Every structure is written in C-alpha cells, then in structure tokens.
Amino acid sequence: MTEISKTLAETCDRLFSNLINNDVLRETELAVWPDPIWQQIEENGLTFAMVNENHGGSGIKWIDCFQIIYWSGYYSVPVPLVETMVSSWFLSQHNQAPPKGVITFFCDGKPLDLIESNNSYKISGIIERIPWGASADYVLAEAYNSNKQVYVLLDAKKSKIVKDKNISGESRDSMTFDKASPMTVIDISDAFRSNSLLVYAALARSVQMSGGISAILDNCISYSREREQFGQPIAKFQAIQHQLAILAAEAAAAKIASQIACRAADLIDVSSGLEFEVATAKIRAGESAGLAASIGHQVHGAIGFTDEYSLHYITRRLWSWRSEYGSESYWARRMGKEVIAGGADNLWADITARL
Amino acid sequence: MQAFNLDLCDLPPGVDVLREEVRSFLFETLGSYSKPNRARSWSAFDADFSGRLGDRGWLGMTWPEPYGSSRSALERYIVIEELLAFGAPVAAHWIGERQSGPLLLRFGSDKQQEKLLPGIASGKSFFCIGMSEPNSGSDLASINTHAKRDNDGWVVNGQKIWTTYAQKCHYMIALVRTSGSVKDRHDGLSQLIINLRDPGITISPIRNMIGDKEFNEVKFDNVFVSDSMLVGEEGNGWQQVIAELAFERSGPDRFLSAYRLMVELIRMFHKTEDKHAEVAIGRLTAHLVTLRQMSLAVAAVLETGEQPTIEATVIKDLGVAFEQLIPEIAHDLINVAPNILHGSDYEKSLAYIQQACVSFSLRGGTTEILRSVIARGLGLR
Numbered sequence A: 001m002t003e004i005s006k007t008l009a010e011t012c013d014r015l016f017s018n019l020i021n022n023d024v025l026r027e028t029e030l031a032v033w034p035d036p037i038w039q040q041i042e043e044n045g046l047t048f049a050m051v052n053e054n055h056g057g058s059g060i061k062w063i064d065c066f067q068i069i070y071w072s073g074y075y076s077v078p079v080p081l082v083e084t085m086v087s088s089w090f091l092s093q094h095n096q097a098p099p100k101g102v103i104t105f106f107c108d109g110k111p112l113d114l115i116e117s118n119n120s121y122k123i124s125g126i127i128e129r130i131p132w133g134a135s136a137d138y139v140l141a142e143a144y145n146s147n148k149q150v151y152v153l154l155d156a157k158k159s160k161i162v163k164d165k166n167i168s169g170e171s172r173d174s175m176t177f178d179k180a181s182p183m184t185v186i187d188i189s190d191a192f193r194s195n196s197l198l199v200y201a202a203l204a205r206s207v208q209m210s211g212g213i214s215a216i217l218d219n220c221i222s223y224s225r226e227r228e229q230f231g232q233p234i235a236k237f238q239a240i241q242h243q244l245a246i247l248a249a250e251a252a253a254a255k256i257a258s259q260i261a262c263r264a265a266d267l268i269d270v271s272s273g274l275e276f277e278v279a280t281a282k283i284r285a286g287e288s289a290g291l292a293a294s295i296g297h298q299v300h301g302a303i304g305f306t307d308e309y310s311l312h313y314i315t316r317r318l319w320s321w322r323s324e325y326g327s328e329s330y331w332a333r334r335m336g337k338e339v340i341a342g343g344a345d346n347l348w349a350d351i352t353a354r355l
Numbered sequence B: 001m002q003a004f005n006l007d008l009c010d011l012p013p014g015v016d017v018l019r020e021e022v023r024s025f026l027f028e029t030l031g032s033y034s035k036p037n038r039a040r041s042w043s044a045f046d047a048d049f050s051g052r053l054g055d056r057g058w059l060g061m062t063w064p065e066p067y068g069s070s071r072s073a074l075e076r077y078i079v080i081e082e083l084l085a086f087g088a089p090v091a092a093h094w095i096g097e098r099q100s101g102p103l104l105l106r107f108g109s110d111k112q113q114e115k116l117l118p119g120i121a122s123g124k125s126f127f128c129i130g131m132s133e134p135n136s137g138s139d140l141a142s143i144n145t146h147a148k149r150d151n152d153g154w155v156v157n158g159q160k161i162w163t164t165y166a167q168k169c170h171y172m173i174a175l176v177r178t179s180g181s182v183k184d185r186h187d188g189l190s191q192l193i194i195n196l197r198d199p200g201i202t203i204s205p206i207r208n209m210i211g212d213k214e215f216n217e218v219k220f221d222n223v224f225v226s227d228s229m230l231v232g233e234e235g236n237g238w239q240q241v242i243a244e245l246a247f248e249r250s251g252p253d254r255f256l257s258a259y260r261l262m263v264e265l266i267r268m269f270h271k272t273e274d275k276h277a278e279v280a281i282g283r284l285t286a287h288l289v290t291l292r293q294m295s296l297a298v299a300a301v302l303e304t305g306e307q308p309t310i311e312a313t314v315i316k317d318l319g320v321a322f323e324q325l326i327p328e329i330a331h332d333l334i335n336v337a338p339n340i341l342h343g344s345d346y347e348k349s350l351a352y353i354q355q356a357c358v359s360f361s362l363r364g365g366t367t368e369i370l371r372s373v374i375a376r377g378l379g380l381r
C-alpha cells in the first residue's frame, strides 16, 4: 500500500465511523438529507480527491482513492460522495473545473437529446434512478448532440423531481428537464472514447461493494464470538466457521478485483479501454455481495432481520449496488463476447498483457 | 478491523522478456503436444522436459547461488504460470521445485543442500511427499510410520499412501515419528529424506479412477536412513511441515489445473453467438483474473519473507472451487456426452478434467481442513 492509501484509509475509517451510525442511516432512509455529514465530508476534501490540482483538487489516483470509496461502502455512507467524486473527476479530466456541491450522474439509460436553437443548447427529457437527484446541485448526464455522444452538466434544481428509492432506501429519483440550458457541454476526449461514464460508475459500485462485504465479515466475526447457544459461542461451531471462511475468501476476492479495476483506471489512455477490468470487478464483487449478504444473515439469526440491528443497512445496499450499473450477467456477457471474439488461444496472452 | 490483508502487486519491469522467452521455448519444445494431453496440466510426468527446463535455468531460480540464480519470486511466478497456462508436463520436477527444495533451503543442512539441490535445479532428481498414511489423512499428526535410533542413523518402519509419483521419483521427504507415541500428536515428529532405491522399500502404484497410475503405496521394512538425512531438527517435523504446506497453497497451480478445459470450451463458441456461453465465459474470466492477482499478491508477500499462511489458504480454497466450476459450466453449455477414445479435443479434455477435478479439493489439504485453517486465522477457533 502506498503512503497516500494508508493515510486515506485511516482518515476515512475514523471520519466515517464518527459520522455514521444507525440513527443517521435510519433518518436518511426517511429522505432526510444529512447536511452536516455532507459538509464534513466536503470539508475534508474527499469530494475533490481525484480532481486535478489545477482545478483545486488533490489529483489523487484511483488506486489510492480506492480507500475512500471502500470505506464509504464499509460504513454505508448515506450521501452521494462516490457519485460526486466520480463526476468531478470526469469533468476535471475533460478540462472542466468541477463546481462545489453535490454532483450526481446519469449514464445507464437512453441518453438525453441536446437540441440546438439560436446558437444555444436546450435539453428536454426524463432521466431515472438518479442517485440523490432530489438533493443534488448538479447532474452530469449522457446526451446526444445529433449523432455524437456528449456529456452535459445540468442544474439539478431546474428539474422536476419524482422521488424514489432503491432496495436499501437510498434515494434514486427521476428528474424531468424541460428546455433546460446545460451549464456545460463536453465532447468526449480520446482517452474516454471506449470508457463511458457507465464504466466508472460500475467501478465505483464494485469498490463500495468490496467495502460492504468486509463490513459484513467483521460484523459476523464479532457477533459469532459473542452470541452463545448450546453453552458456547456460535463461532465454535464448525458449520459457522466454514461459512465465515467462505465469506472471508469472498471479501478478499472482491477487494482485489476492484483494486484491479482501479489500477486500470489510472491508465486511462490504454487504447483498449478498461471494460475488461471493470467487468472483472463488477462481476466478482457482485457475486461476492450476494453470498456475503446471505451468509451475513444466516450467521446473525433473527436479530439480523430486525430494523433495530445494523446488518441490513449494508446487506440491502449490496443487493442494490450489485444490480446498479450493470449486473454480473450484464458485464459477464460483455466480457464473454470479447473473450470469445479474441480467440481461445489468445486469452492467456491478453490477460497477462494487462498486468 | 481487517481480517487479513492482500493488496494488489505490480509485476517488476522486464518480466515481459522472460515471459516471451518461456513462450518461445514452449512453442519450440512442445509445439505439437496435443490438447487433451495439455489438459492433464501438472499431473503429466515427463523427465526429459523437466531436464530441459533445468538446462534453461528455470528450476529453483529464486534459490541463492550456486543452486539457483537469486531471481525474484515474481519472476519464478511468471515462468510457472506460463508452463501451466500452456499445459506443459511439469509433474516430474513439480514437488521438488515447489516444496522440497525450498524446505531444504530453509531447514536442511549445508551437506544436504550441496547433495540435493543441484539435482532438483537441473531437473534430474525428483521428489515426492510422504505425509499421508492409510489411517492418517486430514489428521496428519496421527501418523504411525516411525524411525528408531540405530547408531548413526534411523531404522524406518511403516507405510505411506497416496504418494504421487513415488514410483518415478528418487527421493521422498517423509514425515515420521522419531519419539513418543501417537498420543503425543505434534511432538516427536521429524522429516527424513529417504532414497527410494534403498533396500526395504516397496512401492506399489495404485490405479486411480481415471485409470492412471500416479499415486502409490510405499512400504518401509527396516529401512536404514543415515543421520545426515534428517531434515532440520529432530522433533521439529510438524512445524516444518506447516511451513512446507504454505509453499504449496497459493501458486498458480491452485487455480490453473482446469485452464486447458476453459480454453477448449471457449474454442467451441468460435464465431457463434450464444448468450449463455458469453455470460458463463465472462464469469469464468472474471474469476480467473481475480485469482491470478490474489495469487500474485501472495507471491509478493512471500518475497518479503513473511508467511501469509491464511491468505495462501484462501487462494487454494477459491482456486479449487473455480477449477471445479469449469467442467460443470462446460457440461451445462454444450450438449455432448464426451467420448474418450475418438472424441474431439474438447470432449477428451472435459472427460479428463471432469474426473480429475474431484481430487483437487482433496490433495494438499481438503477444503474442509482449509476452511478450518482460515477460521483459525479469523480468530474463531
């Protein structure tokens, strides 16, 4: 681990564990925007961690920012930190100074249409399942300008919102724009031609999942040592031990898989794109997430099924995150197509050429 | 709290050259080696091929001079993953190079090193592992084979079983009881290097369910072993065995054993569009890429001299599950009943792996035992 990674890990572990608790998580699920938490996170510079230095950010690499995203997943941070980080980075990579505030994104549906009239652009249309659309200041959205794919930064407050939530009660709103003027229109740079925003969104969810899975593991370890049945801690039963061994292995796999994708994201000018690594991360972390959630609940018994106990904040997130920005089978199909087209005898050379 | 730590490692610069060298060597020496033979992976024994690897300096390459060339663990990793991905017949030297050599380097005497390491590194002398016995499998500490003091050596009596390629190897490193009795468990065990040509040894191959003769029963009837062949300290055998098993559990052999079937499976979908196949092959690839990086991460930790025992165990557990998944997915995707005599390369590869893979979760410690080791690492036991 690099020094930056270590520092970020310590900072985020401490910061998030101080900020987040069951009460916070319960309230945000009732659609209360936890402004003090957002303020603290912003003040700590986390939203701008990946933004280039000339845009006022810290220019930290993905492989180091892995720590921020991982720990935000570990603690179920209930604000769009990850969405803001990724959007701000994406803007900065396209030579746009990102604004302060909450930035969410849209990249997994039919792109918006950009209409040119009187030398200015207008956007009309509806985008759905937008993380914290109702609380966001801006939304970075995929759009089409004639036949060309572009990104637009929109003022979120100019949209009509219909609130919704994912399985874990995280805000996933629909936003309707009616002849809104985009604040910026971005042509995709060459480096990003094969890596759409969806790729980075999927990457971010993979890292969050790996954090969440580790949280379940830690939770299960401490719970199984405390909970006694038949006169001994349930951790002493081999059946429980083996379930937790499986969980530990899955946690390690999810973590490495998402690090693989972060490392690749730091080399964005690789002409072949980083779909391969992101698919690896999203598939592997997604599979582990499902398993971790079931093992987590099985080991906890009835208490884990209560609203009171914290386990569900993370297991429900994992079920949401694994299906957002491409499920395992979505990414597996993209990857499998490539592998088959690449030819059986070239797979090994391809894998080893990619580190 | 973090249960354990595995972080991504970067390969040192320059390994691409080494990788290319290995690839062209394989192409030259084994260009016409058949696909079904390749599916046998590290079970195929070819003394000649091992000798050639030795000539290239690719055996024991991490060992210090004069035995090896002090290359890094990651460089060795590159060589062995290329051998496995190709499906080269590496069984002859595999155990010696992976396990016995490193064990001797760590615990062996100068004399033993001088006598035995050059043979391993040149791919000429082959080793097998004498741990299991008829009544001692997972419960290895319960072994009965014993060695009694006799002047300047030991007299060994007892029986080992499942000893892979004992019939073709020169030496066995055997775990034996040198003092106390079975109820002393981990105390009183020692490791002896036994020359398998010595009098009193009877080796009988046991035909496995695939029809191959790989593992053996090895009987010892008053076999004399000189003091100079005791590895490390008398009575320290258990600790040494545990260290030895760590060398065994995290390498690419722990997830590439069925790779050649994966290749043949992918070939079957050449120029076709099949949604199920795409999804399944994508998933397998994601597992493969992840396992490889986990295993590399452990290799990098080993390089620092640390013993990532738990992490290594995790890789074997996940790796075996992946290997065993491949024939299941193949069966699921392709509607054919494999024929073993005149079937296609795919059929023969599937037929072999389908049968062989049940042993992957037994050899080197069963899945259940591995999970208990991991659980101990998690502080549950």
Ligand SMILES: Cc1cc2nc3c(=O)[nH]c(=O)nc-3n(C[C@H](O)[C@H](O)[C@H](O)COP(=O)(O)OP(=O)(O)OC[C@H]3O[C@@H](n4cnc5c(N)ncnc54)[C@H](O)[C@@H]3O)c2cc1C
Residues within 6 Å of the ligand: B128, B129, B130, B131, B132, B136, B137, B138, B139, B161, B162, B163, B164, B165, B215, B359, B362, B363, B364, B365, B366, B367, B368, B369
């Ligand atoms: C192909 C092959 C090659 C081999 N090569 C070698 C070799 O070269 N040298 C050598 O020494 N050995 C070798 N072995 C032996 C191997 O190490 C043993 O098979 C293994 O240790 C398991 O022992 P066992 O077969 O006696 O099974 P057992 O120990 O009898 O186990 C049977 C079942 O019970 C389970 N079990 C046992 N104890 C426990 C427990 N405490 N908790 C939960 N479950 C438990 C096991 O997991 C397994 O599922 C080889 C085996 C195979 C299959």
